[in-house]
Amino acid sequence: MSVNQNHATLPGFDRTALRVNQAAVIVLLLVAFIADLPWLAATTAIIMALGTISPSLALFQRLYRDVLRPAGLLRPDIHQEDAAPHRFAQGMGATVLILASLALFLGAPTVGWALALLVVALAAINLVFGFCVGCFIFFQIQRLVHSR
């Protein structure tokens, strides 16, 4: 048997916070698309980027931790898992959304909204089906890095 027995512990990772973040991104971007509000898409991009840089700046997750959870509206779903793949996925979404915002403000609405809807689609796949495309890419990058 060759089992790695490193018993270091991970901090708890609250999946409810992740789901709130995904739901907020989906709702805001759909409202932005339907009402044709490029500034709302750009604001969502900035919020996602700040949340990637520092979890304390993740506005939607703060909304959950400071308001929704204390009010008893949502319950925590704590798992011992690594937050790094999820942060990578959020960073990927923020990057695509920043590109979408640039396209929208530079006069290419079709490209801009297509990219924004791509972010909506990936967030929805994670929220509804539980498959994190960004985490999958993170795994593939790790494979590439460690195969060299």
Added chain:
Amino acid sequence: MIERLLIIILVAVVIALAWMAIRAWRAQHLRSLAHKTPFAGIIPPGKPAVVGFSTPGCVECRTRQAPALARLSANLGDQVTVRTLPVSEYPHLVDHLGILTAPATVVIDATGVVRFVNLGFADAEKLATQVNSIAHPVHNRSDPQTAACQG
């Protein structure tokens, strides 16, 4: 505005169809493994085995999956072979099994045929149940099954 709502509905339908297609493809892929022994030469046949896949950067592999595999090995003793393989050293195996994330675990029967593929963390109890279902089958051998991870 109606036009944009229709686009959103269309996108939702495309996502749902794509997801169903991917699930069907994965099920078909796993069925194709039913008569193959991809671990030949890596895992000795003769008893069921649980194989974990990990990457060096996968914290969950070290903190959750490895202890779960150690617990499984301690509980089942000689009834099962437990191994952990680095993804980087078995890229063809990872591709062949359709492993999309780490940790992942594969349960193979005594003849080396893949019976379960768990994507994401699988606890010792779940793995023991899968091993027991192979060691003490209730009915005839079925197609391999997969379980996707959350997140």
